[in-house]
Amino acid sequence: MSLIPNLSEIPDLAPVTPGEYDLRVIKAQASHSDKTGRNGVLLICDIIGEDEASNLMHTLWFGNDGQYKKDDEDKSNLMWRMVKDFLRAVGLSEDGEIELADFDGLEFTCELSFNDGTDDEGNAEYAPKNEIKRIV
Numbered sequence: 674m675s676l677i678p679n680l681s682e683i684p685d686l687a688p689v690t691p692g693e694y695d696l697r698v699i700k701a702q703a704s705h706s707d708k709t710g711r712n713g714v715l716l717i718c719d720i721i722g723e724d725e726a727s728n729l730m731h732t733l734w735f736g737n738d739g740q741y742k743k744d745d746e747d748k749s750n751l752m753w754r755m756v757k758d759f760l761r762a763v764g765l766s767e768d769g770e771i772e773l774a775d776f777d778g779l780e781f782t783c784e785l786s787f788n789d790g791t792d793d794e795g796n797a798e799y800a801p802k803n804e805i806k807r808i809v
Contacts, residue, residue: 717730737749784805784808
């Protein structure tokens with residue numbers, strides 16, 4: 674008897690075609706970039722109604738906070754404005770303390786684009802994926 678059964682009939686997950694979709698945050702976790710030192714929140718999202726779609730990962734990167742103080746004031750404010758714009762667009766208030774749990778189950782509509790995962794020379798860098806183009 675084999676240890677692993679025939680898996681050929683289990684469909685692979687794949688990115689969806691570009692367009693407008695409803696997303697649901699299934700997990701939010703603190704994130705830290707080893708490359709830049711920047712902190713953020715990684716949102717893992719399910720594309721609602723697309724059972725064979727890959728999960729979408731979206732990171733909100735912060736400006737200067739905690740131990741991270743590498744940005745000048747303009748850059749830090751730019752990063753925080755992008756977080757603020759995202760919060761407003763998905764219906765969360767930027768007026769108070771936001772916790773990771775505030776993202777759990779959050780649903781929003783957005784336009785997704787497709788990234789084929791190749792560099793400028795056509796070499797594969799990572800698996801194809803969807804990316805949030807804009808929140809509707």
